Amino acid sequence: MADPVFRSSVTSAETTSAESTSAAAVTISDVSDWSKCSVKAGEGTETAKGFAVALGTAAQRNGVLVVHHRQHEWLLLGSAAQVDETIHNLDRDGFVSTVDLTHGRMMLRVSGPRSADVLAKVCSSNFDDAFTPNRAAWGATVARVTCDLVRDDQVGVRSYLLLCDRSYGDYFFQSLLDAADEFAD
Amino acid sequence: MRQTSPVIKQRRAAKYSLGGLIRRGFSKESWPRVWREPEFGSHYDVVIIGGGVHGLATAYYLAANHGITNVAVLEKGYLGSGGSGRNTAIVRSNYLTPEGVAFYDRSLTLYNSMARDLNLNVMFSERGHLTLAHTDSALRTMHWRAEVNKLQGINSSVIDPAEVKRLTPSLDVSENVRYPILGALYHPPGGTIRHDAVVWGYARAADAYGVDLHQKTEVLDVLCTGGDGPEGKGPGGRVVGVRTSRGDISAPLVVNCTAGWASTIASMAGVRLPITTHPLQAAVTEPVKVFLPTVVVSGSLHVYVSQTDRGELVFGASVDPMATYQMGGTLEFTEELASHVLELMPGIGRMRLLRQWAGLCDMTPDYSPVMGPTPVEGFHVDVGWGTYGFKAGPVSGEQMAACVANGRVPELIAPFGLERFSRGDLVGEKGAAAVGH
Amino acid sequence: MSNHRIPDAPGQLINRDVPLTFTWNGRRLRGYEGDTIVSALLANGITITGRSMKYHRPRGPLTADYWDPNTTVQVGDEPNVRASHRLLRDGMNVSAQNVWPSLRFDLKSANRLVGRFLTAGFYYKTFMKPAALWPLYARVLGTFAPGGVVDLDAPPPRNDKRYAHPDVVVAGGGPAGMAAALAAAQAGASVMLVEHEHQLGGHLCWGDDTDRAEAARLAHAVRAAGVEVLTDATVTGRYEDNWLAISQRGLPGIDERLIKARAGVLIVAAGTIERPYVFAGNDLPGVMTSGAVRRLITMYGVKPGNRAVVFTANPSGDAAVVALEAAGVTIAAVVDGRLGGNVVAAHGRNRVRRVTLADGRRIDSDLLITAVGWTTPTSLLNMSGDRPVYDPEAARFFPWCPPDNVLATGGLAGDGTTEQLVAHGEATGLLAAARAGVVRHRLQHLTRRAEPVTTPEPAWPADERPPLPHGSHPALFRSTTHGIVDYSEDVSSKDLVQAADEGFDSVELVKRFTTTTMGPSQGKLETVNTVAVLAEARGETIEQVGTTVWRPPYAPISLGALAGRIHEPVRMSSIQPWHEAHGAQPILAGQWIRPNHYGDPESEVRNTRNRVGIIDITPLGKLDLQGPDVPKLLNLLYTNSWNALPQGAVRYGLMCAEDGVVLDDGVTGRLGPEHYLMTTTSSGAATVWNWAENWLQTEHPDWQVHITPVTTGLTSINVAGPDSRQLLERLTNDIDLGPDAFQYMQVRTGTVAGVANCIVWRIGFTGELSYEVHVPSGFGLFVWEQLLVHGQDLGVAPFGLEAQRIMRLEKGHFIVGQDTDGLSKAPVTGLETLLKVEKDDWVGKPEVVWALSRGDGPRIVAVQPTDPTVVPEEAAQIVAAGTNQILGRITSSRFSPTLNRSVCLAQVHPDVATPGTTLTIVLANGTRTTAQVMEHHAHFDPEGSRLRG
Amino acid sequence: MLLVPCPVCGPKNAAELTYRGETHSRPDPNQATPEEWRSYLYLRDNPAGWLREGWFCSSGCRTFFTLERNTTTGELREPLLPGNKVAGRPISDGTEP
Ligand SMILES: Cc1cc2nc3c(=O)[nH]c(=O)nc-3n(C[C@H](O)[C@H](O)[C@H](O)COP(=O)(O)OP(=O)(O)OC[C@H]3O[C@@H](n4cnc5c(N)ncnc54)[C@H](O)[C@@H]3O)c2cc1C
Ligand SMILES: NC(=O)c1ccc[n+]([C@@H]2O[C@H](COP(=O)([O-])OP(=O)(O)OC[C@H]3O[C@@H](n4cnc5c(N)ncnc54)[C@H](O)[C@@H]3O)[C@@H](O)[C@H]2O)c1
Ligand SMILES: Cc1cc2nc3c(=O)[nH]c(=O)nc-3n(C[C@H](O)[C@H](O)[C@H](O)COP(=O)(O)O)c2cc1C
């Protein structure tokens, strides 16, 4: 039998053209193949203490980006191996559950000096440093799709991770490309 | 109740006519006042709260049909300052339920003869009403309505996209769009009317019968006796009058016709209603030469549009989700409206929005009104008109007048009684599309 | 053209080095870069720019700015262009509106003759008889609709939107606004300065050298301070919590953009607008405001006429005299309103020829300039909740008490020299920056993800600005004659007096009766004159009469800009690209695009019934439920019992809302000791998720349940048909598919086509042996393809929604929302065994219990038409024989390829729900047919032997 | 557009949340008379003034919460933004100038 083939929900041809050089004002890349796992647990539990990530923020923990975007919920983003390991080593006390969201969420990275300007065309959140500093994590609608957003600057360059339901993939990617159009150089 | 003689005397109002217009054009003689500025009376046989089309029509029919003329209409603002002066004036009778159809059809009949009855041109334009279907299920609902309508003798049918295009060329009926037009419910007798004229027509005619129209008179309390609640209010009691910003009035019968404010008045009598108040917004564009011959409604896109003979497009939508008594309007409304109407008519993106406004709607759980007596004797309601009550003005007035005058609930409004909620017998209009004008 | 242009001079905005060509009603004309359409027309000697709405009187430039009611034109396919504001472009096709057949010769101007009969509201009083003719009258009236022509086939404009979060937004880039923006920016605020015109400067642009130097200084400083300057942009609305709409035009590649700004503080520095004067002939071309001629001369180098009478009551009129003289216009007379002078009438046919003054003089002239005072554009303040008050001494309205996060400055707030205005602007900017700082502090403090603020919240700065003085101005609104008050609506002062006499006793009623202030400038020019005329007619003061309500937008905004890019989210399963590539007919279901069929749904049915079919049912709602209290939740949400669901089993359930109305249905399976998967209908997925969360959070916060939606994490494929087991066996080795090992209504997890973590449950909507396979979506398409490859010899073929609908109808399964409606209480389904009234609590239970005991609600029944070839339409009504009395309706109907006959579900009155009853159905074409109520809901295989096999 | 103070996310545009209307308590489903139950289902105070109402942070943290809002002035009981109130005069109700 053939080996299973993983496919992203972004099927449009432009996928590659958006991934241009890092010098660009903004680049949009499909990073849906990251492992994404949701952990739910009580706020005061050992699990929560183990993450030590404040609500509304994200932090790197052993190579995994741990996003605490909602009460009682953490999103682990990273390579399959590292996410699995983190899950495996969870300090589970009491009622803790995990769900693998790798397949259910599509994820884009929007980076570059104009990335906030692109997002400001399709999202009402305030992208000012004071309101969404690096590693801020929150939920909002982007191009009318409910998303989780994480500010995750890359070596000093402004960068955002956007996660939404997989089924919106093509639409969502196209909407962001369209928003980015005016900043293309 | 005491009724005056069956032959009802109408005060002479100057008759409006082309001849009169020409004569006055030459003579410079001026038209008489549309209505009096009456003295504030301390007792009336019937007090009607709310100077919208419902209150005024009720007053008019009380006088015209039942000879009850010692009537006051109390209005906190100017006549028509509520929903009646700010609605998009769409008139139709293609409702979903037999009781709804019978009721609104009677209203259309009254509208048809209104210009003659009231001697004022209300500019009823039977231009045809299209409710577009963009999905299978919407189309199924259209069929449902059409089939019920046909059995009731209402001119209503489902038409295909080609016919839609023929009737309204500005609509985009192509297939590869996000909201393809799969068909429409077509109701030729539906159309628009000049809302202000209807209000003024009833006001002028009621005034001519001697009804007192008190503007800038706000009802602050409803006076009751014998009820379960504080101050004799509430179930089991009876109404004895009202307190207004200009003084008290005693009256054995009080009719609440305050639409968006219905709950506030009802609570003054100790009556709770199945109503929440939500703004409904509307907007007009700058005028352009007439190109839209029909009234177009899209339930799925929450928008409806017609063009006035002045050339503006008049838009409406569904109510705002948040309950409020504020009428400021929102930017989101205009954004949604524009994006949806451009789905239907991509060619009008350069037209400009001129004004947006809002009115208050008294929404009920079953998209049907609440009419008739309440647990407080003498306190009647004609409320719950939501987003669709303008077209019902004439029939409601006629039936409420009969209800109040005869002390019996007329058959046509029996399905809409307040007690249906405690019985759990809601009216079936709920199945209809969200935008129900 | 030369004799209408004056020589180049400082302050002119036109670039004589760049000539442009355009057409006016087909005639080729020339102008310069920097011209507005109107300045170019005037420079070509064209003075009639349109005709009035009702009487078709010729009209020419009046205020020569955006609000000019007489210079609205058609430009190409764009109607209603403000020609006094729109910049000229090379090749523009400009034409007059409201003319028939031509601008110079207009037949409808015959209306002028009957004007005395076309009094206010004349149409209400006539055209009543004969009633049949009203539609004809209405059509004729319709041809008088003013405005341009929409070209429905023109390419759509390009628009978009963006959000912004500035600390301070300044509406108006005059001296006060610029000073405010500058001071706020220097105080550290992020500032957006929005100017309606094409350049900063406000009224200084048509002032003297000092004025223009000051404008240039401020404009430069503002930009240097990092203020975001938007020109040709308008703050069009102020909504709750300082939510602002800003329209920005003329960006490269974008016709108009809507900026939605959440401002800390809004500064309104909208200046003042010059009021026209009401007198006989005041709408003749050649009658202009002082601002109009000053703009035309100073900014565009246009000489507006040759001989002028100037009626002035203020410095702007005086300055107009100077400007006119400098432009070489002869001043025939200066009439000073401050000294009691007045104009009574202007005469002429197509342009002013002579002017009659109050002192009886009749003076020949082709220009009559009026400077009678200002009106305050308070619209944005009113939108903020303020009710400006009238100051009779200054003869205009002033802000009263706007909310604390809206500040007024400049001419709107008072009078003064440029220095005073700038000083007030600066003070306002500083106050705004300080207040915006508090707002920002509060917001930052309340937002967890924000940079933490450690300082205590600053106090709300008090308003200690020294107020601007209110200058005194003669109250000049109307002369002794009647004239036009609302130019765009053709409403005269006589109409207003008549309306008042007729008893339209409030300004709002007069507005609606006469349509005054309802035209394109929305009262900017005409409200105060309207109110003044009414006050005079009723013997009241202007304050007593009050104004009408101002509403957004401040200036009209295009539908295109409001719409922006169309963002209509579309959802697709991971297999959708395959469906498209294989000729699937798409169908829209909510946001989902799904395959309806692949060409022939009936053969898809036959293939599935006889061999094996696969369908993509990914949109099926799926919720991952974990925790010890899941059974409690299920017992609450479903009507039936969930206490003893064994691990590995699935169960069907029905959900109601609190009013007992059917809300959703689906199956839930138990995957592990505390792990469940719930499915919902596709359209109910979000509703059920939110609803379940709501019950947990508000009524049962103590229950330990975690809910995670996994609808699209799992691609769902139903493998159905007699050969489905055989097909699936080829793709799994860790799930025993044997009929006893894996029974109907059971669930297994395992590997399918090499993909781990698949969930397979054995259930069947189609009535066949079938397995619902839920595959991690990244591999969804892969598994789909493998099923097709490995089932080729079995005749596997995909089927779409339509085939599924047919099969479910053959089986008599109802669909929530199609066979039920917004009032269908649970007993309608006939699934009485699922309604566990003995269960302690479940949502909707009381209503369902009462409905069961009443037993008078409608029922869903299976129905077969007597004539098997007749397929009654869905929604066909069921009536009592021989009457129109409605007893129910067909809710689903199809021709069944399996049974070779029509099959239906219907909702009927309980009296006719008994099996064997003959029903009368009214078909859409009006004919009646009969049908039988069947014993079972299932038309096909009622025993269910196929799916249990 | 109203800024709604989500207790978790902080102030958000109302469009980012779902409005849930007047709060009311649920009678015991096994004890309630039809009158009581239907008054819970259908009857509302709908006050012109202070209203306790439910909100759902549907596109953010998914918290259900309640707040008090004045339906005639738009004020929130816990003032979210300083300086939103019109001092001195009531906010225009739209029917008068
Ligand atoms: C934007 C919009 C569009 C609409 N479009 C349509 C449509 O196309 N077709 C249709 O059929 N319907 C439509 N409607 C609904 C319709 O306008 C109303 O249902 C109808 O006008 C209700 O009339 P009414 O006489 O009952 O109430 P109103 O006209 O609202 O009159 C109630 C009056 O009561 C007064 N009042 C309130 N409280 C007091 C008090 N304490 N004391 C004294 N007076 C008081 C108010 O000032 C008001 O004037 C629309 C509504 C809106 C807002
Ligand atoms: N002498 C004159 O001709 C003349 C003309 C107008 C004003 N004035 C005087 O000037 C003073 C006013 O100075 P100022 O700085 O307050 O005003 P200003 O009139 O110089 O400038 C106001 C500016 O605001 C712009 N504007 C208005 N509403 C806007 C909106 N919603 N969005 C974007 N832009 C908008 C206008 O286009 C204008 O350019 C007053 O004293 C007034 O009497 C004199
Ligand atoms: C059918 C209809 C058409 C309207 N047309 C116009 C119009 O052409 N111009 C205008 O300024 N307002 C128009 N309005 C809106 C009114 O000016 C006004 O905004 C509305 O009646 C609400 O009143 P308010 O704004 O005074 O609160 C129209 C209203 C209705 C109901």
Ligand SMILES: [Zn+2]
């Ligand atoms: Zn939140």
